[in-house]
Amino acid sequence: MIVAVQPLAGFDKLLHYRVPEELRADLRPGSLVRIPISHRQHIGLVLALDVTPDVPLAKLKALTSVVQEFPALTPDLIELARWMHTYYAARMESVLETMIPTAVRSGARLKHDKYLSVARQLTAVEETALAARAPKGAKLFAFLRQQFKPVKKSLVLSRLDITAAVATALLKHGYLREELRHVERVAYSDNWAEGEAVVALPPQLNPEQASVVESIGKSLAGGKFAVHLLNGVTGSGKTEVYLRAVESVLAAGGSAIYLVPEVALTPQTVARLRGRFEAAGQQTVVWHSHLSEGERLDGWVALASGRARVVVGARSAIFAPVPNLRLIVVDEEHEPAYKQDETPRYHGRDVAVYRAKLAKAVCVLGSATPSLESVANVRAGKYQLERLTKRVDDKKLPDILVVDMRIEVMRQRGMVTLSRQLVDHMHQRFERREQTILFLNRRGYSSSMLCRKCGHVEECPHCSVTMTYHRADETLKCHLCGQQHGAPVVCPSCASPEIRWRGLGTQRVEEAVRRVLPRARIERVDADTMSKKHRFREILGDFRAGKIDVLIGTQMIGKGLDFPNVTLVGLVDADLSMHVPDFRANERTFQLIVQVAGRAGRGDRAGEVVVQTFTPQSDAIQFAKRADFDGFVEGELTMRKNFAYPPYRHLIHHQFRGLNPEKIVFFAEHWKKQVEATLGDIVEIRGPSAAPIEKVKDEYRYQIWYFTTRTAHVVAELVKLQAAYKWPTGVSQVLDVDPMSLV
Ligand SMILES: [Zn+2]
Ligand SMILES: [Zn+2]
Known part of the structure; x- marks a missing residue:
C-alpha cells in the first residue's frame, strides 16, 4: 500500500511512502505517522490511502511508525483543512499544526502510574523471616496490608522513605502486586463551578424556548446540514436551548461541539454541561489553549476514541476529532475573539459553519447581538432565524440611562471620570448591598501624558502610539510592545512641571470609585491584575459570593457572565469603541452596550445601566438604549450597502x-x-x-x-x-x- 503524507517539516509538498505490512491495520486517512525525510525522522499526516506513487516504486521509502492509535483528523476535518488552506491563504502545515494539539503531534502517551497492593497474606513464619531479613520490606508490607485499595507506588515509597529496590524484592517473592493505572487529567475537575450551584435538573422551557428547541430538533432529525441563528435577548435562556439540543444529539448517539469565545468563559459553561450530562454518564471534555499537555492529550484521546461525545472550548475546539458529529453550538457568535490573529487567520464561527456542512450536521449560532454577516445570511435564506424576545421568568430587560458627558464636564468644570448620576446609583446599590460592575476597555491609569506648556505628548519610541500612565508603579508603558520607563515629573521636552494625564484607564476608575465609596470592597480585573494564573476565577468566585461590592474591568468581564446580585452596570466611556477608523465601530459599540447591559438584573431584582458618552445622539447608543436590534440592523445594513462594505462584499x-x-x-x-x-x-x-x-x-x-x-x-x-x-x-x-x- 502507498500513502500520500503531508509532512510537518517546514514545507508544503505531499510525499509518498510505502506502508510496512505490520502497520496497515492501524492506518487510516488522518493518521499521524513518523516518516524519514533525507535521513531524519519527521511527523506527517496521512491524507490519502492507496495512491499512485509519483516516483518509481523501488525508490519509495517506508513509513517508520504510526504515532497515535486514533486518526488525528476525521474525514470531514481533512476536507476542512484543505478548505482553510485555500480560503485563508495559509500553508497546509500551519493549518494542520493549528488543528492538532502539540501533545498529540509529539507522540505523547497517556500517563500511567504504578500502584502497589498486597498479593497474599503471609504466614507467621514468613513474616518473622521477612522482618529479620529485610526490616524495610516488612515495614512496606505492613503498611500496604492496612490499606483498603492499591496505593500509588511513588507516594508510598517517599512516605515510608524506602527505595524502589525494597518493593522490587517483595514483588519478586510474590508478596506484593503492582498494576498500571491510566491517570486521566481532567481539566477543571476542581472548583470549576466558582461556587455556582449547578442544577442538574433541566428547568421548564417557556413557550418561546420550546418552539426554538422544536425547530432545531427538526433539523437534527432531518440529518442534513442546517444553520440556525438564535437571536435571543440577554438572559433569555439561550444556554438552555443549546443544552437541549446537545441532549438530543447524545441520546441519538451523536457528538456535539460547543464553542465559547473566550477561555475565561469556559469554566461556567463546563459547570453547566457537566452538571447536566455527567450524571447521565456523559463525559464533557474541555478544549482550549490554556490546558496542560496532559489534560489536552487525555481529552483528545477521550474524543478521538468516541468515549466522550461532548467537547466545550474556545475557537480551536472546532477541530476536535469527534466521530459522528451532529451538532455545533457557537455561543456569542458575534464575538471578534473567534477570529485568530495569527496564521492561519481563521474565523472560528465561519469554520464551524463549514465543518457542519462537511459533516452534514446542524450548526446553532447564538447571540443577543448577532453579527451583520449572520443577519445577512438569514436574509439570503441561508440561515434559519430563531428568536427569544423575553427574559426567562419574564424578568425585565434593564433600563439604560444615557449620560451626556458634555454637560457633566461643564457642570463639574474639568475632567470627569464618574458622572453624578453614576455615583448616585452606585451609592444606592452599596446601601442596598447589591453589586455594581463598571466597564472600561482601557487598562492603565490614563492614556497619555500631555505637557500643557509645549504640547509634548510622550510616545513610545518604537511604536506610533502614546505611552499609557500606570500609577501603581509610576511608569509609562507601551501597550503594543511592552516598552516602559519611569513616569517623568517634568516634561521631557521643555522641563515644565505642568504635566497633565489625559484619557481614562481602569486604574483611574478604581481610584475614583475608592474616593466616592471609601467603605466599599473593590476589585479590578484587567490584563495588569490578571498576570497570576487562577486569579480571574478567584475574583469571579469572590464576586459571586458577595465578597466584592464593585467590580471594575475591561471587556474581560463583559462577556456572558451571570451574577444574580448585580443590579447596576456602568459603561464608563462608551465612545472608546466608537471613534476608531473601522467600519464595524458602530456595530461593536451597539454590541458592547447591549452585552454589558445584559449583565444587570439577572436575578430577582431589576437592573439599571448607566452609559457615559460624549455623543449621546449616535445611532449605536440610541438603538442600544431602546434594545432595538432590528432598528439598528436596518440602519447599519443600509450604510454598509451604500459603501459596499461587508457583509455585501x-x-x-x-x-x-x-x-x-x-x-x-x-x-x-x-x-x-x-x-x-x-x-x-x-x-x-x-x-x-x-x-x-x-x-x-x-x-x-x-x-x-x-x-x-x-x-x-x-x-x-x-x-x-x-x-x-x-x-x-x-x-x-x-x-x-x-x-x-x-x-
Ligand atoms: Zn513641555
Ligand atoms: Zn511600543
Whole structure:
C-alpha cells in the first residue's frame, strides 16, 4: 500500500511512502505517522490511502511508525483543512499544526502510574523471616496490608522513605502486586463551578424556548446540514436551548461541539454541561489553549476514541476529532475573539459553519447581538432565524440611562471620570448591598501624558502610539510592545512641571470609585491584575459570593457572565469603541452596550445601566438604549450597502511590514499594479496607505484592501501572484481574509 503524507517539516509538498505490512491495520486517512525525510525522522499526516506513487516504486521509502492509535483528523476535518488552506491563504502545515494539539503531534502517551497492593497474606513464619531479613520490606508490607485499595507506588515509597529496590524484592517473592493505572487529567475537575450551584435538573422551557428547541430538533432529525441563528435577548435562556439540543444529539448517539469565545468563559459553561450530562454518564471534555499537555492529550484521546461525545472550548475546539458529529453550538457568535490573529487567520464561527456542512450536521449560532454577516445570511435564506424576545421568568430587560458627558464636564468644570448620576446609583446599590460592575476597555491609569506648556505628548519610541500612565508603579508603558520607563515629573521636552494625564484607564476608575465609596470592597480585573494564573476565577468566585461590592474591568468581564446580585452596570466611556477608523465601530459599540447591559438584573431584582458618552445622539447608543436590534440592523445594513462594505462584499487585508517605509511603499505600489492587471475587473483595490498604527516595534506597516464578492477565487489568484512575485528583502507581507479588526 502507498500513502500520500503531508509532512510537518517546514514545507508544503505531499510525499509518498510505502506502508510496512505490520502497520496497515492501524492506518487510516488522518493518521499521524513518523516518516524519514533525507535521513531524519519527521511527523506527517496521512491524507490519502492507496495512491499512485509519483516516483518509481523501488525508490519509495517506508513509513517508520504510526504515532497515535486514533486518526488525528476525521474525514470531514481533512476536507476542512484543505478548505482553510485555500480560503485563508495559509500553508497546509500551519493549518494542520493549528488543528492538532502539540501533545498529540509529539507522540505523547497517556500517563500511567504504578500502584502497589498486597498479593497474599503471609504466614507467621514468613513474616518473622521477612522482618529479620529485610526490616524495610516488612515495614512496606505492613503498611500496604492496612490499606483498603492499591496505593500509588511513588507516594508510598517517599512516605515510608524506602527505595524502589525494597518493593522490587517483595514483588519478586510474590508478596506484593503492582498494576498500571491510566491517570486521566481532567481539566477543571476542581472548583470549576466558582461556587455556582449547578442544577442538574433541566428547568421548564417557556413557550418561546420550546418552539426554538422544536425547530432545531427538526433539523437534527432531518440529518442534513442546517444553520440556525438564535437571536435571543440577554438572559433569555439561550444556554438552555443549546443544552437541549446537545441532549438530543447524545441520546441519538451523536457528538456535539460547543464553542465559547473566550477561555475565561469556559469554566461556567463546563459547570453547566457537566452538571447536566455527567450524571447521565456523559463525559464533557474541555478544549482550549490554556490546558496542560496532559489534560489536552487525555481529552483528545477521550474524543478521538468516541468515549466522550461532548467537547466545550474556545475557537480551536472546532477541530476536535469527534466521530459522528451532529451538532455545533457557537455561543456569542458575534464575538471578534473567534477570529485568530495569527496564521492561519481563521474565523472560528465561519469554520464551524463549514465543518457542519462537511459533516452534514446542524450548526446553532447564538447571540443577543448577532453579527451583520449572520443577519445577512438569514436574509439570503441561508440561515434559519430563531428568536427569544423575553427574559426567562419574564424578568425585565434593564433600563439604560444615557449620560451626556458634555454637560457633566461643564457642570463639574474639568475632567470627569464618574458622572453624578453614576455615583448616585452606585451609592444606592452599596446601601442596598447589591453589586455594581463598571466597564472600561482601557487598562492603565490614563492614556497619555500631555505637557500643557509645549504640547509634548510622550510616545513610545518604537511604536506610533502614546505611552499609557500606570500609577501603581509610576511608569509609562507601551501597550503594543511592552516598552516602559519611569513616569517623568517634568516634561521631557521643555522641563515644565505642568504635566497633565489625559484619557481614562481602569486604574483611574478604581481610584475614583475608592474616593466616592471609601467603605466599599473593590476589585479590578484587567490584563495588569490578571498576570497570576487562577486569579480571574478567584475574583469571579469572590464576586459571586458577595465578597466584592464593585467590580471594575475591561471587556474581560463583559462577556456572558451571570451574577444574580448585580443590579447596576456602568459603561464608563462608551465612545472608546466608537471613534476608531473601522467600519464595524458602530456595530461593536451597539454590541458592547447591549452585552454589558445584559449583565444587570439577572436575578430577582431589576437592573439599571448607566452609559457615559460624549455623543449621546449616535445611532449605536440610541438603538442600544431602546434594545432595538432590528432598528439598528436596518440602519447599519443600509450604510454598509451604500459603501459596499461587508457583509455585501468580502474584505481581504494585505499588510506590508519593514524597517524602511519608502521601500515598503514603493513595492506595495508596484504590487498593486500587478494585482490590478490580473484581477482589476473583480476586485476593488484601496491603498497602499499607512496602517492606523503606523509603527509597531520599530516596524512600519502599510496596507492594501481588496473588496470582492468572489473571495475564494481572488485569494487563490493572490497566492499565485505572490508566489511568482519577486519580493525584496526587508519587506514582509501577510494576507488576512475577512479581517475582524481594521486597526
Ligand atoms: Zn513641555
Ligand atoms: Zn511600543
